[in-house]
Amino acid sequence: VLCCAPIGSDTASPYCTPFEHPRVRAGRGLSMHDIRVYYFVGGGLSMFGTGLTIVTYLRARKYIRNELFEMLLRLMICDFVYSTKWILPSAMGHLGNHEDVNNWDCLYEAIVDSFFGMSTIMWYMFIAWRVYSQTKSLEVKRNEIPWRVHFAAWGVSSIVTVIPLSLHMVSEDALGTGTCMLMGEHSSLLFGIPLCLFILAALALLAHTVRLTCCPPIATPQMKGGVCDSKQVFKAHSDMGIGKSQVALALALETNRERSILRLKKVTFYLMVFVIFWGSLVVVRIWRLVRNDNTPAALEAIMALSLSTQGFVNSVLWLFDGSLRPWLCAGTCCGGKCLPCRPLPTQMTRNLSFGSLADDVPNLRYDRISSNDLGARFLEEVLDARHIDIKASDNEVSVGMTRTPSLEQEHKERHDKEIAGSL
Structure with a gap:
């Protein structure tokens, strides 16, 4: 479907749908000049902000990767x-x-709109899923993205781009943006429906993650149910007479929950940008389907600003994240002059927004520790050997730990040494 009648003309191609009439594309409430200004300003801010974000991350990658x-x-x-x-x-x-x-x-605009627009949506979804999975369970930190995620993100984007491009389904946008796009009137099927599903999925993941961070169902082997704050941890262990090792374990689980809450707060802002900004496109699409071509000027302005400035808003969330400033400043050449900075802390991995205790200590899992098999005395010796430093107060609970082999391996090595000594 090709519809190429210029703006301002009262005639249109006989193949044009009612939603592709040139006067509709120009918008009844906003002039094309107004939309052009919105796009130029919003797109320029997004390009500058995301470009600066990419540069700062690449320079500080070794600190926060x-x-x-x-x-x-x-x-x-x-x-x-x-x-x-x-x-x-x-x-x-x-x-x-x-x-x-x-x-x-025109082809460039259509390809970028389809491929990178869908890629943006896919990466939003994977970020939401990753936060949910990290909150749900303690798991080993990964510095690299699994190949399956890359395959899904770039694969789906390629499908929604290659299929309509091979069928020559290029037209000017039926939403009144004035830019070229793929799929024409079929955009609701190949782009609009997945977008709606991804928005609903992101909201569902956020809701479930919030439920998990409220009071997660994790506990020490001696405790049933979850622990919700450090005071409960100390009270429960004091009443039950559990030793230092189990206190450390409970504090580790509680610290992981607290860091999960911090991680969720950070990512929630990015996901809200996705839901609100891309949701404006869905609202305009539904409005045009229900009310034909009568779209309010305010709604068109919101859509134009939302789609063109989402990258800028994401970059602001990144660059002004207080917990990231020390690492961003350490990786930049400006020496703290570009961003408000504070000194880089000694323990670099403790304050990361998306970090967690489970990331730093992958072998600390409560389901691997059995007090009946190892005993509290042995666990205390193991924890002392790992140079665990427990600090606790009403407002702060932290457990410092170094990366070492698993408890099972240490137990086996100790057992072998005892046998060798007895001989």
């Missing part, structure tokens, strides 16, 4: 490329007036 940050890096890259879709037609002056949809600029 983990799987979630790597996902955020891919999200920022997609936002950076996606912002060019709004700058290009605005700067070249052909917004809403493409004489030929087969020109390179």
